[in-house]
Amino acid sequence: MRRTAPMTWLTAAVLAAGALTACGGGSGGDKDTVEVAFIKDTNTKVTVRDDYIETVARAFEKANPGKKVKLIPIQASENDYYAKIQQMMRSPKTAPDLVYEDTFLINSDITAGLLRPLDDHLAGWADWKQFEPAAKAAARAQDGKTYGVPDGTDTRGLWFNKNIFKKAGLPQDWRPRTWDEVLDAARAVKRKVPGVIPLNVYTGKGAGEAAVMQGFEMLLYGTGKDQLYDPATKKWVTGSKGFRDSLEFIRTVYAEKLGPDVSDALSPNIQTNVATELMPEEKLAINLDGSWLGQQWQPKGGGKPWPEWPTVLGRTAFPTQTGAAPGRVSLAGGWTWSVPRQAQQPDLAWKLIETFQTRHNALEWCVRGAQIAVRKDVAADPAYLKSIPGIDFFTDLVQVSRYRPALPVYPKVSAAIGEAMEAVTSGDATPQKAAADYDEQLKSVVDGQVVAKP
Amino acid sequence: MSRAAPTTTAYGTAGRGARPRRTALLRWSPLAPATVLLLLFLAGPIGYCVYIAFTDMQLTGQESASFVGLDNFRHAFGDPAFLNAVVLTLVFTLISSILGQNTLGLALAALMRRASRPVRTVTGAVVLTAWVLPEIVAGFLLYTFFERRGTLNAILDWLHLPSQNWLFTLPILAVSFANVWRGTAFSMLIYSAALSEIPQEVAESAEVDGASGRQRLWHVTLPMIRRSIGTNLMLNTLQTLSVFGLIWAMTRGGPGSRSQTLPVFMYDQAFLKSLIGYGTAVALLLLVVGALFSVVYLRLLREEV
Numbered sequence: 001m002r003r004t005a006p007m008t009w010l011t012a013a014v015l016a017a018g019a020l021t022a023c024g025g026g027s028g029g030d031k032d033t034v035e036v037a038f039i040k041d042t043n044t045k046v047t048v049r050d051d052y053i054e055t056v057a058r059a060f061e062k063a064n065p066g067k068k069v070k071l072i073p074i075q076a077s078e079n080d081y082y083a084k085i086q087q088m089m090r091s092p093k094t095a096p097d098l099v100y101e102d103t104f105l106i107n108s109d110i111t112a113g114l115l116r117p118l119d120d121h122l123a124g125w126a127d128w129k130q131f132e133p134a135a136k137a138a139a140r141a142q143d144g145k146t147y148g149v150p151d152g153t154d155t156r157g158l159w160f161n162k163n164i165f166k167k168a169g170l171p172q173d174w175r176p177r178t179w180d181e182v183l184d185a186a187r188a189v190k191r192k193v194p195g196v197i198p199l200n201v202y203t204g205k206g207a208g209e210a211a212v213m214q215g216f217e218m219l220l221y222g223t224g225k226d227q228l229y230d231p232a233t234k235k236w237v238t239g240s241k242g243f244r245d246s247l248e249f250i251r252t253v254y255a256e257k258l259g260p261d262v263s264d265a266l267s268p269n270i271q272t273n274v275a276t277e278l279m280p281e282e283k284l285a286i287n288l289d290g291s292w293l294g295q296q297w298q299p300k301g302g303g304k305p306w307p308e309w310p311t312v313l314g315r316t317a318f319p320t321q322t323g324a325a326p327g328r329v330s331l332a333g334g335w336t337w338s339v340p341r342q343a344q345q346p347d348l349a350w351k352l353i354e355t356f357q358t359r360h361n362a363l364e365w366c367v368r369g370a371q372i373a374v375r376k377d378v379a380a381d382p383a384y385l386k387s388i389p390g391i392d393f394f395t396d397l398v399q400v401s402r403y404r405p406a407l408p409v410y411p412k413v414s415a416a417i418g419e420a421m422e423a424v425t426s427g428d429a430t431p432q433k434a435a436a437d438y439d440e441q442l443k444s445v446v447d448g449q450v451v452a453k454p
Numbered sequence: 455m456s457r458a459a460p461t462t463t464a465y466g467t468a469g470r471g472a473r474p475r476r477t478a479l480l481r482w483s484p485l486a487p488a489t490v491l492l493l494l495f496l497a498g499p500i501g502y503c504v505y506i507a508f509t510d511m512q513l514t515g516q517e518s519a520s521f522v523g524l525d526n527f528r529h530a531f532g533d534p535a536f537l538n539a540v541v542l543t544l545v546f547t548l549i550s551s552i553l554g555q556n557t558l559g560l561a562l563a564a565l566m567r568r569a570s571r572p573v574r575t576v577t578g579a580v581v582l583t584a585w586v587l588p589e590i591v592a593g594f595l596l597y598t599f600f601e602r603r604g605t606l607n608a609i610l611d612w613l614h615l616p617s618q619n620w621l622f623t624l625p626i627l628a629v630s631f632a633n634v635w636r637g638t639a640f641s642m643l644i645y646s647a648a649l650s651e652i653p654q655e656v657a658e659s660a661e662v663d664g665a666s667g668r669q670r671l672w673h674v675t676l677p678m679i680r681r682s683i684g685t686n687l688m689l690n691t692l693q694t695l696s697v698f699g700l701i702w703a704m705t706r707g708g709p710g711s712r713s714q715t716l717p718v719f720m721y722d723q724a725f726l727k728s729l730i731g732y733g734t735a736v737a738l739l740l741l742v743v744g745a746l747f748s749v750v751y752l753r754l755l756r757e758e759v
Contacts, residue, residue, distance in 0.1 A: 083728075105514065111515050112514040112517070264602075266709045428709075428710045
């Protein structure tokens with residue numbers, strides 16, 4: 001018996017170590033190859049971004065003989081993508097030369113020293129003048145340096161299905177002025193059009209930042225001034241009424257069964273589900289979502305080609321809680337091209353950024369990806385203005401759009417909000433309890449830099 | 455392994471100290487590459503993990519990590535989410551490993567001894583298939599099985615039984631069943647081997663003495679395969695403690711944290727919340743939980759009949 005003991009201990013150690021260690025693949029430092037890491041949709045049919053990047057990469061190789069672009073598409077949900085690129089960027093062996101960064105995360109990655117400032121390159125780049133000031137600021141860190149070149153922005157609003165609205169006796173030019181009017185419309189759909197999900201608001205941890213930004217913050221930013229972060233005191237807000245009210249809205253949607261089935265709503269696949277199934281199959285009446293949805297229904301590269309969508313869908317701005325000025329709420333985000341600090345070919349990577357952001361290629365991306373242009377010349381281009389129905393509506397929302405607090409700690413705050421939403425949605429906690437739990441978590445996340453706001 | 459005693463006596467007292475040591479070294483030399491590799495790729499990362507567990511290292515949002523002593527561990531024990539994960543891990547291990555895989559594996563092995571050859575072959579193949587499948591594939595299969603619009607509900611509907619939504623209502627049970635489905639083959643194999651080792655005469659003499667089937671099982675079979683039970687329980691438990699892919703694919707630890715066992719909690723903290731230091735500390739605590747189980751089982755094994 002004695003002899004099996006060391007064996008079993010060894011086995012135990014091997015098994016346990018399996019849980020702890022992970023392997024990473026190495027990547028070469030070939031000086032003629034530039035490696036580009038970007039997110040690929042979890043739905044394999046959606047290839048809009050991949051196709052565009054591929055096109056630009058081939059053009060780059062043609063214009064720069066001898067150079068090669070190696071694409072590293074990372075097929076994952078957003079949260080998993082962030083974790084993946086952060087790990088890749090930590091080591092020179094795995095760091096790509098160019099990385100697609102969500103502005104949501106960029107401040108955090110800059111603080112961690114994962115990215116390179118691009119100011120030297122930007123100074124000598126004529127096209128930079130074409131960028132809107134807000135876009136230039138998107139990737140500017142607290143140290144005043146710029147760490148990324150945005151390739152578009154986005155806004156958020158309500159998409160509604162006119163066919164379903166007709167059946168429910170609701171107006172075709174729907175303009176809700178308060179939260180209650182949104183809920184009332186959803187209740188009308190529930191009463192009159194059975195079998196249809198009245199209203200989708202993303203929620204919970206599964207959808208990640210999509211739930212927090214498209215769902216929660218669209219509500220919170222309409223409840224009053226500085227309900228999340230107080231720029232005057234530079235502190236995060238606890239105990240705000242707006243926070244509880246926003247959670248109450250979420251609770252109402254899911255407790256009254258106005259939203260998708262809770263188990264679907266909390267699934268990480270909900271975004272793909274909504275865009276490629278529920279909306280094209282006309283099973284969803286109202287959807288609080290982003291300006292880019294049209295890319296999913298493009299005839300080429302879209303997850304679910306849907307030629308009729310321009311006539312079926314209407315768009316309207318999301319209202320503030322009680323209709324207070326300016327009456328409309330939108331948040332803006334977007335992605336940038338950035339160069340990791342550990343990149344092996346930073347200069348080649350910059351050249352590729354320039355190629356991505358020529359007027360022609362930038363326009364191409366805005367059209368294909370249903371992006372809102374960040375270059376003035378692209379925004380004025382007739383091809384852009386005609387690119388996709390509703391682009392004028394969403395471009396107009398830029399005026400009222402707000403930005404998330406551009407602070408390194410924001411992703412952690414966002415995770416705490418996601419947990420509060422999930423607790424309320426699943427019925428595990430009341431909005432009061434979830435808000436109190438959030439306050440507690442917030443304090444530890446931001447090291448006590450909080451201010452109470454009634 | 456016997457010591458190199460004969461050689462020493464042959465050479466007398468002069469080379470007594472040096473000689474066996476050299477022989478031992480010589481004997482060890484073929485194992486040297488393996489030892490070096492183990493140290494490099496196993497002890498190395500584990501040592502590094504231990505170091506990280508005492509720092510506040512983050513994946514992002516932090517300029518440099520610093521040494522924080524036992525803070526991560528103190529934080530864990532005051533963290534309701536961690537305690538929740540510990541409880542869920544114990545529930546998961548108890549249901550899926552100790553009750554599920556172990557008992558079912560023994561039952562299958564015992565039944566298969568009496569089954570006809572074709573039945574044995576088919577059952578063996580089916581059970582083994584579940585075990586051979588990669589964890590992530592099994593995870594997705596079981597997700598589609600338990601999902602609200604999945605296979606299980608289709609069957610229940612067809613039988614006019616009420617449908618279930620366990621992935622949402624009882625996720626820990628769903629993932630436990632999944633683990634039983636996946637892991638029973640291992641126990642079955644171990645017990646099949648153990649049962650075939652029982653000498654025919656013992657079973658026969660018990661039968662002649664008039665022992666009933668249950669008595670034979672309790673007084674003859676189980677005591678004779680005690681060691682296999684111990685080994686099997688230990689391997690099963692340790693494997694179950696570290697199950698991640700299956701749960702991640704099926705529920706991601708949700709909804710809320712209703713199926714967030716320690717490995718999932720660890721991943722969530724380390725990679726999604728970027729708290730590498732804290733996540734690693736949790737990993738070490740998971741190691742401790744595994745060690746505690748091992749000690750208990752080793753004790754059980756040692757008590758000779």
